[in-house]
Amino acid sequence: MKSSLSFAPALALAIALFSGCSLSTVRAQENERTAPPGNIQVQTTVFKVTGPALPLTLLHEAPDSDEALFIRLAGMVSDGGAELTADQHYTIPASTGAEVFGGQSLESVKETPYPSEYTLQRGGLEMVPQSFEFRNCGLAVGAEFKLLPRNPGNPASSGVLGSLSVESIRSDRIRSLPVSLPSVSVSATGSLDGPQFLTEKTHALFKSTDARHHLISVVRRAGETLEKNDEYCLTFAKAAPEMGKPAAKSGRGTALRLHAITFRLPTADGRHLLDLRQQSGDDHALLDSLLQASATQKAVLHDHSILRVEPSQAAPAPKPNDPFASATTTASLETIEEFMYATEHSDFLTPKSFEFKNLGRTFEVTADKPNASGLTRLRIGLQSYAAPEIFSWPESPENGGPGAQVHCPSFPVLKLSAVLNVRPGGAYCLGAVTLPSFFKDQHSEQSVMQISLLKVVGAGGDSSTQHKSAAGAQPELSSEIISLTPGDAAKLKILRDSPVQAKALLERLTEEGTAHSLAYLQIAGDAASRPEILAGVETPIPLGSLRTAAGLLLPTEFEIYSLNNSLALLPAGEPGFESDPLSNSPDFLPAGEPGKGKLQLRLAHTNATLTQPTLLQLEKAAAGDGTLPRPERFVNEASPAFSPRPFQILSSEPAKAPSGHPEQGRWHVTILRCTAQ
């Protein structure tokens, strides 16, 4: 990393004193010529800060104070507390006429070549790039704005409305792909240098009437390891009519600043906090508890993304058959690390062809216009692909020959889709999910839960005291799979007609330790909005093997297996799983097809073990006389129709688990909790 800017501290003082008028002495002499209507001055600026502290302070600061934050960051650049990574000033055309749109794009790029194809030489010791492709690394800004009609009450404050895209791509040529070398002259695994492209991307509608800087987004910066990178990018925009005078005091805007915050913590602690939330109905208390837990290392602040949205009409659906239909109609924020991995290997085990997988996080929001009671409907999408775990097939190299292994990445994935009706100042639980046991997690060996919240900040700042009862006001569905002894399951069956007593029994058994929660999943949204949450891994599993020309015996024909915990609420009558849909106990399952008032859900919980092939299995498969072992995967899938009730038991059945699995011999009970559907 090259050194950051260094400036005299006096410069920061000068900025504070002469904010917005660094050349004020000259400006004082400016004549009063009026500019022709139609040009809009735009500035986009990106700062980089280290640590989550500064973004967290914004939970309680109104967007009105963005200008002060900008000035503060400019000062921090001077004293080394922040780094300026982009600052673009430009003028774009617009007019008050019918054809009002003007756009501009600016790019400052480094065309970076990277090898896309190799040829193997010197008996597998060298890989010579045969062809290269170029990637434009750097900053690209796209902007399209129009002048808003003048406000009769304040003619000087004619504002602008526009669409803004800021994309920053960096290239660190440091990614090393593990490459097994069969040659005896090389004792260890070598590696192949490949490109690593890192991207932060923001797209948002932006309305401004005050010619001030506004915070558009905050995103954790992409890095070599997303989990560990603690740098945040803060993107600001300022847009105003050319030579227009800013309003002396701007009115309150309609923009909302949305904070998507995700925590990870032990499942037991997470369940406890969610139980407290159920009782208090207070999502602010849940957020405060989680922030406190992260401050004391009892929870991990996994992500904090901020996005400014302008509530607007829902966008028209793109044409389904349009090949260019990736045009987004929502505000979005992305952090992408392009992970290159080999998909095909030569006889010498060197990679022959590659694919890129976009790791990182996406935060997408579509906001409708507020209704008469001031509620804004938001559709939220959160997605994250974490750094992969590299599986080596076979695990013991001697199985296939000296040093002969195929390395495959296994990608952990989290997806959440929720719909909420929000007010400025509110905090909302978006969802919660227990990570599958095979999910790579660096923080803990024990069961881990992820809880995602949304904090909405509008003009005027944090008015959380007015909206204490966020929980319970939103349609929500939660499902929990609890492990019981067969005896306790029998007791529960007796209480099937008494949900209150059944609930009390399960709570008592959990407290005594004879029952435990295997998976807890919660989503927000009504059936029509199809909310969904998923945590899982995409793992390549070998299906066959071959003996290479170099005499190596190796797994081959990899197929991607998805091993997930997931919950989705579907519109009534929609099919759930195509096969083996109901393994539920008829004792608990509501009878009949989806009918009036009933809802449809899709629930999956996976227990799996990944088994390495033995030498014998590899040899047999290579000879066409047998197959490699598939993962022992037991998916508890259900897609029943149900009536929305505060508490109900969906099913109770013997656990399906691989041999030797601790859940063998136990019973699994699936519970549903439903509010305000």
Place this chain on the structure above:
Amino acid sequence: MSNRDSLLLPPDSDAALFTRYQAAPTGETFRLLAGRHLPLIWSTARRLVNGDAALAEDVSQIVLTDFARKAPQLPPGTVAAGWLHRHTCFTARKMVRTEIRRRAREHRAAELRRDIDQDNPMTSSAADASGSDSAWSEAGPFLDAALDQLSKADREVLLLRFYQRQDLRSVGAALGYSEEAARKRITRALEKLRTLFRRRGILLTAALLAQFLTEHASASVPVGPAATLPGAAWRQATAAGPLAATKPLISLMRRFSLPAAAVILIFAGGVWAVAKSGWFSGGPAALATASSAAAPSGNKPAAQGPTLLLRYTIVDLPAKFLAVRLLTYQTSPANDAALLAEARGLSQSGGKLEDFDLSASLGRAVQFEKTHDYDYADGWFWDQENDVGKAMESNKETKKLGTWIGGTVSASEADGLELTWRIRHHYAAPEPHAWPISLEKPTADPERSIKMEDFHEAAASGRSGNLQENEPRLLFIQHLPSSVLPDAFPEPRSLLLFVTLNPS
């Protein structure tokens, strides 16, 4: 395949024709080659651009032009069909990416319009139903990507058999196999292709896949492109100057809105064509160009009725000079003049400042070019004769480096003058980056690497109003972070562009 092998080839085979073209690249041989491979290129391109015939035509022309230029340098034994398929995939994807960006911008603009003007909502038309054959419509879009994932040998055997529609004997002859070996290789390659589809959740039997490939892989080319493309590509390949590289984009202008197409054209470096055809002005345009040998300042080419002088000033400064102050900079005529004066002073101590003067007429586009050709390698082959072996350059490309700058002055709505401008500027010299080729770590021998250049470029376009004589106006400020600069530049920099109308 070596040159000696080629003597054994039938004289009218693709491989023989290709070898003949490599030895003596003539228009006649090229047209024959292009005609044989055009169905492969056309059908691949059309599939990748989802049926857009005009875009497929552009892709085909670019691919053929590149083929005409590069074929003589390709290593002996290259299978033309394999090279053409890969290059078609690459070119088509690149053009689709450009289209996606353009459509995304237009889509957002449309969204914004609708948001502002509720009385005039945007309407969306229903999409056309696609393909009657559901299995093919599912698999078709992935076909070329899947082929790209196959090994070179597998890909070539399928291309020759299904795209070039060669019989087994010809496939075998072209690749040095027996007829039976070719049949086995095709079967195995089909199976691998089927596996790739299966990973995408598309289940096809090998027989069905073969049937699909036979029916769909290589479509017949419409009469128009079939007749014109080979000749047009040959003319472009043999023509000098960037006009050749941008000509296909003219068809974009025919199909899309003028400003959007103009932007594409500018970024492709094709301002010559624009200026000559008067796209910006609607009439004959003045054209100002200068070679790299010409002095950048004071260039005043003879234009029709020159009445205006535009002075563009590019300033490149270490960011520490101004960056923090620029954060709160407010553009205005007086501030811009003061900033330019200050920048002129600062450029004396560690910065760069360059003036470009262009004569202009009202409503006519002008263009200034200060460039030089830069050759770089983009292909290598392995030198077998050397004892150790060494990667040798097999192909060279030429890139124009330097500055293009231009614009059109026109009357603005408010009785003033406004400038539509654009610039493409290489702000740093190419910097070679060494890619190690040895897998042994650490690599002891520095020779065990090949070098490929990074290119550093800024590009922008826009419009600025209220131009007054002898009054500098700021067109843009770009902060260049370390990540886009050469490694030799340890600190970020600021790039500023000013324009002055009729400077005194």
